Amino acid sequence: MTSRTVPTGWPGIPRKYVPVLVTAGLFVAMFVAGGIRYQGFATGQIVLNVFIDNAFLLVVAVGMTFVILAGGIDLSVGSVVALSTMITASLLNDGWNAYAVILLVLVIGGVLGLGMGAIIHYFEIQPFIVTLAGMFLARGLCYTIGTDSIPITNPTFTTFAQSAVPLGPDLWITPSVLIGAVVVLVAAYVLHYTRLGRTVYATGGSEQSALLMGLPVARTKIAVYTISGFCSALGGVLLSFYMLSGYGLHAVGMELDAIAAVVIGGTLLTGGTGYLFGTVLGVLVLGLIQTIISFEGTLSSWWTRIFIGVLLFVFIVLQRLIGTRRTGWPRLRSRRVPVPAAGADD
């Protein structure tokens, strides 16, 4: 099938950019609507606050984007975030050096991801189940360390938490946002300009074809889960900056937020299609929903969940419509791996 550039009415815009553009349009529309409705909403600091309050989610969602692009899913991210805050807090209380703790936590996250990736690939168990077990494991380890919230008083961490980076008149961000931005830029570079990134897209598009092309599928599949584990651990470190505590009940359900951000950002859950920039927009949209609900004041917090559900529905149907035009009619099963020709074994 040739890649047609005649989309649903906007001439000249390739079809593949439509979901990301719609998300961007939605973000702008929400921002404008909020600015008209509430006083003091339409400022640059509101957008920056969304980044400040969601820097950890952004980093976690970046890792999730890698996994989903490669056709997998990682349910363990929220628990790994919680585990990271817990390890950080308890080691800092024992008097460890802050940077050594951060390094150790990042390594632990990466190793957890590596282990899950290896089990998924070598023992051919569904990612859903393996990362579910990983989720239980990480959450269980949290409670083994302690069932109470542990406050962080380490000077390095409090400095990170309380310092502000000025960006101009009345505009500021936290160091966490800078770290998040660096992660996004590095991840975008890896996805779009390196061999690993191309293999991630190829694996997600069709694992069988990627194998037949001689691409290192095993390495890639394990790598994406390692990246996701690493990003979750980094998200956990950022969350400890934000919360200044470690707690086993931190980040409950964050895997859902991360998946929702990736889907709203226009990445197909079947893998192979999507952009990291879309994920950033997805996180921004989720954050802006919370901001609007807090500005409204009368709406209760559970409306956040309902709005996110509605948004998910709209975006999934939108993707479906775009996909349907391409394939003719909706297929019941979205992915069937073709049977390789006989004799392809060597």
Add this chain to the structure above:
Amino acid sequence: MSRLLRHRLFWPFVILAGLLLLNLVFTDHFFTIEIKEGHLYGSLIDIARFGAPLILVSIGMTLVIATGGIDLSVGSVVAIAGALACLRISLLDDQSSTGGVLAAMALALGLSLVLGAWNGLLVAGAGIQPIIATLILMVAGRGLAQLITDGQIITINSAPYKVVGGGYWLTLPFGIIVVALVLAISAFLTRRLALGLLIESVGGNAEASRLAGIGAKGVLIMVYAFCGLCAGIAGLMISSNVSSADGNNAGLWIELDAILAVVIGGTSLSGGRFSLGGTVLGALIIQTLTTTIYSIGVPPETTLLFKALVVTIVCLLQSPAFREKVFHRRRRPVTAPPVAEKKVKVSL
């Protein structure tokens, strides 16, 4: 012996037996079942009684997974059903009137059926991947449940409603009877009638089933609606057991436990095959594990660690790739996974 070893429920059964034996060592009178005041009491009865909601949800989940789908929204449906039933009952003038309670329960079950059918419509009608289609309700459903309860925990005092989750009938806990009934009905429908064949055929290849003249969409919608209904009944049981509805925490993570139960029971997540007996076994393993952890005095904080361990062991034992690599046993051609999963080596 080798036939027994090859039976697909062999390993789950060994795990369950092992857990029960562990209890025998650590707990006195674990297998004793006695009759007090005309009711059956005992640890085994407790496992079945507290496991009843999970078994119900897992039965519905089995059929959904057999069609190659998955339903993440059951936990939310559990919360919604419990919340709606408790709200209606709390609005009654006389909370103990059987008619009012039945009407409230019927309304809650009707809503669960509709929610399930909504999932089915998204999957079959709009052709959305099941995991995403049900993710919508999973995320929004918790919000809906809290909307119904207005963010509060609704507490009720209704004797007829209490029966559903905590009552006894014919010396047996009522929950066990409900589970047996649902299990019998679904086993009859799927194993004595052609329905099971249709479900497996849709799970094997939906497009081919459609071309073969099977109303694949109808089957899919029905299966998701049934799963919603099962979750609704489980929701009534859970809320009735504690006489209150908590939109935030009722049925939290039950979807994951149910999927685990199904997978432990030997039903493949790729669809096309299912085993109701295996699912019940899987759900019982999970419940026994929880009970065992409490009874042998392991701190409850580590429950999740044990769960992770057991899940990993059961899944690894069932994975053909793992058995081949670790036990150096060749895969048998009959039950080998479809060619699509086979590794292809490419020489350049």
